[in-house]
Amino acid sequence: MLPTRAPGSRSLADVLASSAQAMRGERNALGLPAVAGAVVLLVDGLGAAQLGQRAGHARTLAGAPGGSLDAGFPSTTAVSLASLTTGALAGEHGLVGYDAFVPGHGVRNQLRDWGGPMDPARWQRRPTLFESTRSVVVAEAKHADSGFTRAVLRGAEYRGARALADRFALAERAARERSLVYLYVPELDRAGHESGWQSDDWIDALEELDGLVAGLVATLPRDVGLVATADHGMVDVDASAHRIVPRELLARVTDVAGEPRCLQLQVDGEADAVADDWRAWLGDGAWVATRQQVIDAGWLGEVHPEVAPRLGDVFVAARGRAAIYVDELDPARGMVGQHGSLTQDELRVPLRRFGAFA
Known part of the structure; x- marks a missing residue:
C-alpha cells in the first residue's frame, strides 16, 4: 500500500514561507x-539520512538544532525547488516530476525544456514568495536567465557566481542587506549522481x-537567521x-515520464489493470499506484484541474535500492546516486537553524 502523507505535516514548502513570515514578525x-x-540555504541532494551518517564530516550542519522534514513527492529537484519558492506542493504549482507530460506535446524535462507550451510564467502556476518580499537569489551565474529560473525564482534579484566560495561570499553580503536571501548549492548532488x-x-x-556554512554563520548580523535544508536525499544504486x-x-x-526511481506512465486502457501487471512483476520492489491513489x-x-493531466496514469516508485529502466541502453544507467521515490532516504531532508533562528 502506498504510504500516506500526514495532513499538516511540515514540508519543504514551509521553509521559505516561514522565513519570509519571520521577517514580518508573523507566526509561521x-x-x-x-x-x-533571513538566509535559506538549499543544499541539493543532502538527505537527513546521509547527513546523519556522515555527521563527523559536517560538524556545523549536523550539530545545529532543527531536525528534519519531508521534501515532497516526487523527491526530485524541479518539484522540490518549486515547492520551496512558492510555498505550495506539486499539485498546486504544477511541476510534477523530473520529466513530465505536457498535454498535446509529449514528455518534457522540467528543468531544461522551457518555452512554447511550457511558458515559465504560466506552467509554474503560483506566485513565488520572492514576488511579495524583497529577495536576493544567489546561485550559479549560468542559470540567471534560464526558463526554470523565470518559473520558480521570479521576483528576486539574481546574483550569480561560478565558484562555491564566491557564492557564499555573495550570500554573506546580501545577508547584511536584511533581505530574504536564497542560496542554492548544487555541487553535492552532482558528486552523488x-x-x-x-x-x-x-x-x-x-x-x-x-x-x-561555518564561515557564513560566523559573519551573520545578530538579527539575521539562517536555515539550511535540501530538496531531496539520495540512494546509491548498483548496476x-x-x-x-x-x-x-x-x-x-x-x-513514460519521471525518472528511474519514480516512473510515471501514460497508458492506453485501464490504469488499474496496468498497475496490477506492474505490481505482479515488481512485487515488493516498488510502490505501484494509480494517479488517483497518489492524489x-x-x-x-x-x-488543480489544470495540473492533473500532467500526472502519470500510473506511478511506479522504487523501494529499496532499485532503479527501473524502460531502455536497457539508457545512458542514465551510469548514474550512481539517484532519487525520486518515497523512501525515507530520499524523502526526508534536514532543517537546521543558525544565527537568529537558532
Missing part, C-alpha cells in the same frame, strides 16, 4: 522567531560545504539493482 509553520533578515553519496568525492564536497522493464509490460504504455495519499497536496 516552523515556529521561527522574528528577524530583520556521478560517484554516489558514499564516495570520497561526496565526502570531500560535504566537508567543503560545511566549512563554508546489479537495475530492473529492465519487460517488453510485454510496455504494450499498453504510451509515454488520495496526499503527497501532491490539492491537485
Whole structure:
C-alpha cells in the first residue's frame, strides 16, 4: 500500500514561507522567531539520512538544532525547488516530476525544456514568495536567465557566481542587506549522481560545504537567521539493482515520464489493470499506484484541474535500492546516486537553524 502523507505535516514548502513570515514578525509553520533578515540555504541532494551518517564530516550542519522534514513527492529537484519558492506542493504549482507530460506535446524535462507550451510564467502556476518580499537569489551565474529560473525564482534579484566560495561570499553580503536571501548549492548532488553519496568525492564536497556554512554563520548580523535544508536525499544504486522493464509490460504504455526511481506512465486502457501487471512483476520492489491513489495519499497536496493531466496514469516508485529502466541502453544507467521515490532516504531532508533562528 502506498504510504500516506500526514495532513499538516511540515514540508519543504514551509521553509521559505516561514522565513519570509519571520521577517514580518508573523507566526509561521516552523515556529521561527522574528528577524530583520533571513538566509535559506538549499543544499541539493543532502538527505537527513546521509547527513546523519556522515555527521563527523559536517560538524556545523549536523550539530545545529532543527531536525528534519519531508521534501515532497516526487523527491526530485524541479518539484522540490518549486515547492520551496512558492510555498505550495506539486499539485498546486504544477511541476510534477523530473520529466513530465505536457498535454498535446509529449514528455518534457522540467528543468531544461522551457518555452512554447511550457511558458515559465504560466506552467509554474503560483506566485513565488520572492514576488511579495524583497529577495536576493544567489546561485550559479549560468542559470540567471534560464526558463526554470523565470518559473520558480521570479521576483528576486539574481546574483550569480561560478565558484562555491564566491557564492557564499555573495550570500554573506546580501545577508547584511536584511533581505530574504536564497542560496542554492548544487555541487553535492552532482558528486552523488556521478560517484554516489558514499564516495570520497561526496565526502570531500560535504566537508567543503560545511566549512563554508561555518564561515557564513560566523559573519551573520545578530538579527539575521539562517536555515539550511535540501530538496531531496539520495540512494546509491548498483548496476546489479537495475530492473529492465519487460517488453510485454510496455504494450499498453504510451509515454513514460519521471525518472528511474519514480516512473510515471501514460497508458492506453485501464490504469488499474496496468498497475496490477506492474505490481505482479515488481512485487515488493516498488510502490505501484494509480494517479488517483497518489492524489488520495496526499503527497501532491490539492491537485488543480489544470495540473492533473500532467500526472502519470500510473506511478511506479522504487523501494529499496532499485532503479527501473524502460531502455536497457539508457545512458542514465551510469548514474550512481539517484532519487525520486518515497523512501525515507530520499524523502526526508534536514532543517537546521543558525544565527537568529537558532
